[in-house]
Amino acid sequence: MTIVPQNIADAPRVNDPDTLFQPRPRPTTPAHIIASDQEAIEIAHRLAADFAKGAALRDKEGLLPLEELDAFSQSGLWGITIPKQYGGAGVSYVTLTEVIKIISAADPSLGQIPQNHLAIVEHIVSDGTEAQKQALLGDVLKGIRFGNAFSESGSKHVAAFETRIEPDGENFVVNGKKFYSTGALLAHVVPIVAVNGEGLPHLAFADRSAEGLTIINDWSSFGQRTTASGSVVIDNVKISADRVIPAYLAFANPTPAGAISQIIQAAVDAGIARGTIEETIRFVRDRARPWVDSGQDRASDDQFTIAAVGDLKIRLHAAEALLERAARLIDIALKNPTDETVAEAAVATAESKFLTTEIAILASNKLFELGGTRSTLSAHGLDRHWRNARTHTLHDPARWKPFHIGNYYLNGVKPARHPWL
Incomplete structure (x- = not known):
């Protein structure tokens, strides 16, 4: 296909x-x-x-x-x-x-x-x-796709929601504006995160064609281009009561909801790394030239290139191993959700997110270092790997992961429950 x-x-x-x-x-x-x-x-x-x-x-x-x-x-x-x-x-x-x-x-x-x-x-x-x-x-x-009207680009920080949900008779009305709305443009249903009068986040499920719901195709990032993660404008969108879920409960109670959101992001980064490394191997084997001082006829026999590929694979496998460990702890937390199992899943997911971020960026840099100048030619389209890695790994700052991880192991401080940890 x-x-x-x-x-x-x-x-x-x-x-x-x-x-x-x-x-x-x-x-x-x-x-x-x-x-x-x-x-x-x-x-x-x-x-x-x-x-x-x-x-x-x-x-x-x-x-x-x-x-x-x-x-x-x-x-x-x-x-x-x-x-x-x-x-x-x-x-x-x-x-x-x-x-x-x-x-x-x-x-x-x-x-x-x-x-x-x-x-x-x-x-x-x-x-x-x-x-x-x-x-x-x-x-x-049945095949219905949910989009995303979650994040807002103009608020104080990612968790400061300004989109509002208010009672409208027996049902609700939602108003606000969203950005980074991955999947919304091509969705059938758009769940909107909106806060009520008490500031508690709810999920309001709006049909993609709902009156007052406008999805703007304005995603202009240099990476992850075709996610179409643009704007959503919500203008007096009517939502029936049976399509509103109190999403705040997933974080008020011990559930692995935050770790689940994070581990999917980490899996994307691990996939970027895996695909980039395979692309690097193909390019080195088929197109790259050996360095003049190597004494080799093929780039794939260059000793420093061989060692660099070995290093990439080691780091990839380490990141994937932590990703699998985190996934197993999420499965445990789903079956037995307690403060401790949820914290263990969150910390393990943060560990995996840190390493998947590092290997995605490293692999997309090494692709050009090992492929040589010809790997930058637009005909090959390899720059998409670096652009995708750099864009997607910005979802939440990896620099915060070691702090939360260290605070848990050193001081017994469980991380806060939210989708960005």
Whole structure:
């Protein structure tokens, strides 16, 4: 499945804010229902092989991944964490992080787009009523994609929400403006984070075509370009009471919601690193020249290049090992949510996030060092790896991770519960 528009000039692009982008149609057939962890991994590998074929072109041209995203959500991978009692596979977070790594190694924009969707699924499971679980999780299994209207670019900090939700008779009305809204442009439903009169965050699920909901295609970052993480304007959007979930409960109570949000981000970075290292190996083998002082005929026989690739692999495997450890601790915390299990999962996830950030940036730098000047030629499109790594790792500052980790181990201070730790 290589999906390339017949006329690229007319294809929908990211950062085209003056063009009204119509909502994507809801799926006419239900998504595939994945039955096991093994099946999820197999499907991820098949999709990744297809996604990789057009990744460089989509990045270069800013092409929105419309067909790819439909194939992704229809594959069933967006519903794999739904518990079995609600019709999902209930896969482990070890499996979920591997799926995200596999997809992100092929195209990290596609790997990032479901991040908020997957975190929201856990909020529904944790904080939704039984009726909400049946309805909203059922929609996911049918292939409905949740977007993201979470962060705000003009507030004091990431947790200072100015978007408001207020009673409107028996229902609610929401007003505000969002940015970094990954997935919203191409979603079917847009969950909005808004605070009530007491300042408590809620999730309000708005249809993508809801009156008063405007999604602007204005994402202009140099990396993760085709996530289309632009603006959402919420102007008196009406939300029925059965589509509002008290999201603050996931952080007021001991749940691994924050670690879940973070570990998906870490998995994207690990995927970026994995894909970049494989690209480096291919380029060194096929295109790079040995340095004049090496005495070798091939760049792949240059002793310093060999050692550098070995170092990258060691660091990647260390980051992946910590990622898997964190995922296992999240699985434990989901089964037995206590202050201690949740803290252990959060700290382990912070450890993995620190290393996945480092290896993603290091690998994307080493690609050019080992590939040589010719690796910078635009024909190869390799700059996307560094741009993606640098952009995505800015999601939350890695410099804060050692502090929280050290404070936990040295002073027994459990980290605060929020989505950015």
